[in-house]
Amino acid sequence: MNRERRLGRGLEALLSQGGQDASEGQLEHEAHAATQPGESLLKLNVYEIDTNPYQPRTEFDADEIANLAESIKQHGLLQPIVVRRSGERYQLIAGERRWRASIQAGLSELSATVQEVDDRQVAEITIVENLQRKDLGPLEKAASFQRYLEQYQTTQEELAGRLSIDRSTIANLIRLLELPDGVQQALREQKITAGHARALLPLGEEHQQVAVCEKIQRDQLSVRATEQLVSETNRAEDRPFGVVGADDPAPRSPRDSQLASLEQEFRAALGTKVDVRQSATGKGRITIHFKNHEEFDRVRELLSGPSHPQQHYG
Numbered sequence: 001m002n003r004e005r006r007l008g009r010g011l012e013a014l015l016s017q018g019g020q021d022a023s024e025g026q027l028e029h030e031a032h033a034a035t036q037p038g039e040s041l042l043k044l045n046v047y048e049i050d051t052n053p054y055q056p057r058t059e060f061d062a063d064e065i066a067n068l069a070e071s072i073k074q075h076g077l078l079q080p081i082v083v084r085r086s087g088e089r090y091q092l093i094a095g096e097r098r099w100r101a102s103i104q105a106g107l108s109e110l111s112a113t114v115q116e117v118d119d120r121q122v123a124e125i126t127i128v129e130n131l132q133r134k135d136l137g138p139l140e141k142a143a144s145f146q147r148y149l150e151q152y153q154t155t156q157e158e159l160a161g162r163l164s165i166d167r168s169t170i171a172n173l174i175r176l177l178e179l180p181d182g183v184q185q186a187l188r189e190q191k192i193t194a195g196h197a198r199a200l201l202p203l204g205e206e207h208q209q210v211a212v213c214e215k216i217q218r219d220q221l222s223v224r225a226t227e228q229l230v231s232e233t234n235r236a237e238d239r240p241f242g243v244v245g246a247d248d249p250a251p252r253s254p255r256d257s258q259l260a261s262l263e264q265e266f267r268a269a270l271g272t273k274v275d276v277r278q279s280a281t282g283k284g285r286i287t288i289h290f291k292n293h294e295e296f297d298r299v300r301e302l303l304s305g306p307s308h309p310q311q312h313y314g
């Protein structure tokens with residue numbers, strides 16, 4: 001089952017056990033055919049509705065909202081938004097773009113499916129809905145995961161199970177929040193891609209991550225070239241005094257090149273710093289670095305597989 005189908009099923013399960021998938025990108029112009037148990041369909045004043053406090057999106061594309069508003073003027077709002085009661089008012093669960101566009105289109109009221117859900121369910125529905133959106137940045141998605149984990153004191157494994165997604169999806173996004181502010185800003189402004197950002201993570205120092213990030217932008221490096229540069233940087237950092245390396249006049253031996261290639265493969269596979277050392281007799285060691293408990297658990301799962309008992313470090 002591919003990732004999009006798993007996400008769809010996860011959202012479907014959260015939205016009233018088999019109700020309509022509320023992904024705006026896929027269903028912006030589909031009608032909500034029927035309500036589900038625990039739901040009611042109402043006409044609500046647009047100004048009785050408050051935004052979703054769990055919404056990770058901080059900015060909405062003005063042109064996109066304007067185009068949607070024009071469509072609503074011509075065809076009406078074909079898919080109800082999803083809300084819950086909040087005192088004497090209502091709070092958005094899904095459909096903020098449609099709500100904003102409806103106001104811009106001049107609608108005074110709109111159709112809304114009212115669901116009976118708690119704060120935790122709202123947070124989960126919001127996360128899954130936004131994972132399906134291609135225009136939501138990776139840092140916004142990561143922040144929504146991190147906030148959920150902290151608020152509900154849960155693990156990445158448990159959250160992945162509740163949302164029917166891979167744990168690696170959560171782990172890989174959250175790790176982007178470890179990057180320095182300057183790198184995160186470059187990612188937010190789409191000066192580098194998420195692939196570039198992930199390639200920077202094995203670097204041990206923030207100043208190295210910033211320097212390589214600047215080089216990516218300056219030299220238009222591909223993700224592959226960035227991975228190679230990071231690998232070379234780490235090898236230079238680890239190289240003992242007097243050992244010949246990539247920047248030295250003398251060429252490396254075939255054995256050194258092979259070890260360097262193995263290091264790069266390990267680092268790409270595990271997403272963290274890995275050192276491979278081998279003596280002339282053939283004996284050696286592989287050292288895997290981790291920065292915190294979560295990263296230890298993530299690497300352990302990659303090495304042992306998710307089917308093993310979950311024994312967390314720390």
